[in-house]
Amino acid sequence: MFGNPVYLVGLLFASIALLIFLINWKTKLHPFLALLVVSLLTALAAGEHLVDIPETLIDGAGGTLGETGVVVALGAMLGRLLADSGAVRRIADLVVEHSSPKTAPWIMTAVSFVVGIPMFFEVGLVVLMPVIYSVAVRLEKLHDRPKMWYLRILIPAIAALSCLHGMVPPHPGPLIAVDGLGADVGLTILLGLICAVPTVILAGPVYAKFIAPLVRLEPSSTLIEQYTGTSPEKADDAGAVRQTAGAGARSAGADSAGDDAGSAPGTGGDRGAGSGSGAAASSASPSGPGAAGAETEKKARQVPTWMAFVCVLVPVVLMLVHAVVVIIAPESPAEAVAEAIGNPVVAMIIGVVFAAVALGMAARMNGEQIRSSFGSSLGSIAGVILIIAGGGAFNQVLKDSGIGDAMVSATSHLHMNLIVLGWLIGIILSFATGSATVGIVSATGIVAPLVTDESSMFISLIVIAIGSGSIGLNWVNHAGFWFVKESFGMTLGEATKTHMTVQTLVSVFGLAFALLLSLLA
Numbered sequence: 001m002f003g004n005p006v007y008l009v010g011l012l013f014a015s016i017a018l019l020i021f022l023i024n025w026k027t028k029l030h031p032f033l034a035l036l037v038v039s040l041l042t043a044l045a046a047g048e049h050l051v052d053i054p055e056t057l058i059d060g061a062g063g064t065l066g067e068t069g070v071v072v073a074l075g076a077m078l079g080r081l082l083a084d085s086g087a088v089r090r091i092a093d094l095v096v097e098h099s100s101p102k103t104a105p106w107i108m109t110a111v112s113f114v115v116g117i118p119m120f121f122e123v124g125l126v127v128l129m130p131v132i133y134s135v136a137v138r139l140e141k142l143h144d145r146p147k148m149w150y151l152r153i154l155i156p157a158i159a160a161l162s163c164l165h166g167m168v169p170p171h172p173g174p175l176i177a178v179d180g181l182g183a184d185v186g187l188t189i190l191l192g193l194i195c196a197v198p199t200v201i202l203a204g205p206v207y208a209k210f211i212a213p214l215v216r217l218e219p220s221s222t223l224i225e226q227y228t229g230t231s232p233e234k235a236d237d238a239g240a241v242r243q244t245a246g247a248g249a250r251s252a253g254a255d256s257a258g259d260d261a262g263s264a265p266g267t268g269g270d271r272g273a274g275s276g277s278g279a280a281a282s283s284a285s286p287s288g289p290g291a292a293g294a295e296t297e298k299k300a301r302q303v304p305t306w307m308a309f310v311c312v313l314v315p316v317v318l319m320l321v322h323a324v325v326v327i328i329a330p331e332s333p334a335e336a337v338a339e340a341i342g343n344p345v346v347a348m349i350i351g352v353v354f355a356a357v358a359l360g361m362a363a364r365m366n367g368e369q370i371r372s373s374f375g376s377s378l379g380s381i382a383g384v385i386l387i388i389a390g391g392g393a394f395n396q397v398l399k400d401s402g403i404g405d406a407m408v409s410a411t412s413h414l415h416m417n418l419i420v421l422g423w424l425i426g427i428i429l430s431f432a433t434g435s436a437t438v439g440i441v442s443a444t445g446i447v448a449p450l451v452t453d454e455s456s457m458f459i460s461l462i463v464i465a466i467g468s469g470s471i472g473l474n475w476v477n478h479a480g481f482w483f484v485k486e487s488f489g490m491t492l493g494e495a496t497k498t499h500m501t502v503q504t505l506v507s508v509f510g511l512a513f514a515l516l517l518s519l520l521a
Helices: 005-024 031-045 050-065 068-084 087-098 104-116 121-142 149-167 172-181 185-214 221-228 238-244 279-284 291-302 305-328 333-341 344-362 367-400 403-411 418-433 436-450 456-471 479-487 492-518
Strands: none
Touching: 005 031, 005 403, 005 436, 031 050, 031 367, 031 436, 050 068, 050 172, 050 367, 068 087, 068 172, 068 305, 068 344, 068 367, 087 104, 087 305, 104 121, 104 149, 104 185, 104 305, 121 149, 121 221, 121 479, 149 172, 149 185, 149 456, 149 479, 149 492, 172 185, 172 367, 172 436, 172 456, 185 305, 185 456, 185 492, 305 333, 305 344, 333 344, 344 367, 367 403, 367 436, 418 436, 418 456, 418 492, 436 456, 456 492, 479 492
C-alpha cells in the first residue's frame, strides 16, 4: 500500500489539507511548527522507517538553509543598513524633489523598484511610507482632484515591492525555488527583471490611474501627521512637506519579514485607523519628527544619491555577471571567476561589506553603529528562516517517501504546462495558508520531481511563475494585507480593491509574461 502511486498522491493532498488546517485553525499554529508536524506525519503515513525520519527532517531543513538562510540573513542586514544610514532616504528624495501629477506615480514606481530589490515587502513599504504620504498630501493640496493622490502614489509602491519580493532573487521565496529546482540564479534574476518591469507598470501606475478616482481614500489627520510631521492644514507649504518628508524614516526590520509572521489583528470592515494607526503601523512609525528621524535626516544629507543606488545594486549586478558571461564567453577563464562572484552567498557578502564601508564613511557611522544595525536586522527574519527550514524538511519527506515520484507518474499523462502548474499550486497554497513562503516551498517540492530535461531558461521561468503565484490573492489571512489597511486607514473593501487586487494583478501578469518568454525557451 505504501508504494501505491494513488495512495501516495492522495497522501500528498491530505498533507496539504492538514497544513492548511493547522495554520488556519483557531489556534493559528505557526507555519514552521505546522510544516514540521505535517512532515513527520506524512513520513509516517508514507511508510518511512521510524529511525530514518529524524535524519530526513534534519537533512531537508539543513540543506535548504545551507545557502538560502545565509543569503536571507545577509539581505536583511543590507536592507537595515540602507535604512539606518539614510541611503533609502536619499533615493526617496527623488520623488519629493521631482513630483508632479504626471511624474510622481512613475517616479515612485522606479524608486520602489530599486528599494524592493534588497528589502522585504513590508520593510520597503515602511521605509517609503513618509514619502508616500508627503507626496500625496502635497498633490492633494496643489491640485483639484482631492482624495485621489494617496492611491496614485501608494499602488505603484505596492506593485513594485510585492513583485520584486515574489519573483526576483535574492528574496527568500525565489531563492527557495531556485535551490529546489536547480535553476541558474543569474539567469533567473535576468528573466525575473524582464518579467517584472511590464508587470509593475501595468499593476502599478496604470491600474492606479484607473482605480484612484473610484476609491476616495481619506487617511485620518493623525496618520498624516504621524508620517509627515505636519498637519493637513499646514501641508499647503510644499517646502514644509518636503522638509518633513523623512521625519518618519527609521529602521523598519523589526516589524516584518514577509507575509509569514501570521495574520495581524484586524476588525472586519471598519475604518481601521480613525484615531490612530493599527498595530502594525503604530509600531513601525514614530508619532512625529523625533530624535531618530532627525538623525536619519542628517545622515541622509551626507550620502550621495548615486552611492545609495550603487549599494542597492552591487549584489544584484554580481549575481547577473555569471549569466551574462555564460552567454558572451562560455567556457572561458572568465566564467570560473564569474561563477564564484555570482554565487548568491558571495555576492551578498561582497554587497554587505561594500555597503558597510561606503555608507559607514559617507554617513559617518562608526563600527558600533554599523554592528548595531546589522544585529537588529536579524531578529526580524527569524520567522522566515524557520519557515524556510520547515519547508525544506517537508520537501525532503516528499522526496524520500516516494511521493514526488508518484506525482510524476500521476501527472505524466496530463501534459500540463509546468509554468502554469507551479503558479497554480503557489497561489492556492499562499491564499489558503496566508503565507507566501509556504506557498513557494510547497509548490517547489511538488513541481521539482516533474522537472526533468527542461532548458535552464524554462526552469528559471518556472521559478518566476511559482513566485508570482505566491503573491496573488493576498487577503485577510496575510499580515501584509492588514499592514496596508491599517497604515492608510482603509476599510476592508478599500483594502480589497487596492492591496489585494494589485498583488493579484502582479501575480497574473507575472504568469503571463513568463509564458510569453517560455515561447523562446
